[in-house]
Amino acid sequence: xxxxxxxxxxxxxxxxxxxxxxxxxxxxxxxxxxxxxxxxxxxxxxxxxxxxxxxxxxxxxxxxxxxxxxxxxxxxxxxxxxxxxxxxxxxxxxxxxxxxxxxxxxxxxxxxxxxxxxxxxxxxxxxxxxxxxxxxxxxxxxxxxxxxxxxxxxxxxxxxxxxxxxxxxxxxxxxxxxxxxxxxxxxxxxxxxxxx
Numbered sequence: 001x002x003x004x005x006x007x008x009x010x011x012x013x014x015x016x017x018x019x020x021x022x023x024x025x026x027x028x029x030x031x032x033x034x035x036x037x038x039x040x041x042x043x044x045x046x047x048x049x050x051x052x053x054x055x056x057x058x059x060x061x062x063x064x065x066x067x068x069x070x071x072x073x074x075x076x077x078x079x080x081x082x083x084x085x086x087x088x089x090x091x092x093x094x095x096x097x098x099x100x101x102x103x104x105x106x107x108x109x110x111x112x113x114x115x116x117x118x119x120x121x122x123x124x125x126x127x128x129x130x131x132x133x134x135x136x137x138x139x140x141x142x143x144x145x146x147x148x149x150x151x152x153x154x155x156x157x158x159x160x161x162x163x164x165x166x167x168x169x170x171x172x173x174x175x176x177x178x179x180x181x182x183x184x185x186x187x188x189x190x191x192x193x194x195x196x
Contacts, residue, residue, distance in 0.1 A: 015066040016049040022073055031083035034073065036064070038087065043147070043187055056089055068092055075105040076112075084115040126156040134162045139177050143186055 001009070019041070026032040027042045034041045036052045044052070049066070056064040069088045072095075076086065091111060099107040109116060129145060131138050138160065145157040162173070178186050 012050060012066050013046055015070045016046040019049060019066065019070060019073055020044075020046070022077060026076065026081070030081050032076075032081050033085045034076075035085055035087040035089070036069065037089040041088075064089060064092060071104045072108060075108040078105055079109065079112070079116045081112070082115045082117070084112075086112065086115075126154050128158040129155050130158055131160045134160050134173055134176075136180075136182075139180065140183060142177065143183065147187070 023034045023041050024043070026034060037056050039052050039055065041049055041052065053064045053066055053069065056062075069092055072088050072091050091108065094111060095102075095104070095107055102110075131141060134142070142157060142160065145155055162169075165172075180186070
């Protein structure tokens with residue numbers, strides 16, 4: 001890797017690191033999920049964010065850089081956003097097509113006018129979900145519900161109903177949720193006492 005490439009990589013890595021608290025804060029405080037070409041950036045590592053930017057090449061034909069998307073993400077922090085899903089890739093592509101010359105914050109405000117502000121009535125409270133069974137499908141649904149709990153989707157996992165097995169049954173179920181051979185490691189921290 002040349003010195004120029006190393007400098008470029010360090011710059012991109014620093015911007016991806018700076019994106020993480022912004023994305024997490026918007027998700028937690030406003031139930032706003034930041035996407036990049038339909039792939040969530042919530043709870044992603046620096047490398048995952050950079051890979052997702054590289055994935056854009058398959059969608060639009062050219063790679064997105066964090067230098068290009070970071071100003072759009074930064075502009076989003078200026079607005080009072082309602083619960084929503086915002087795709088940075090679509091914003092950048094729209095800006096490339098017909099936004100040149102317009103300041104990025106003004107362009108973002110124009111594109112997202114329907115989700116900016118508090119004029120809309122409060123959203124309904126989340127709907128409680130109870131899973132009956134904790135096989136492979138039940139564990140996958142549990143992962144999705146927990147991962148998307150703050151995204152404004154209105155679903156809240158309240159309980160999982162299973163048949164009682166042996167004395168160490170809860171420990172085994174927590175272990176199966178924690179490590180899945182197909183879906184990989186679970187980002188939560190399940191424990192045998194039933195909490196995540």
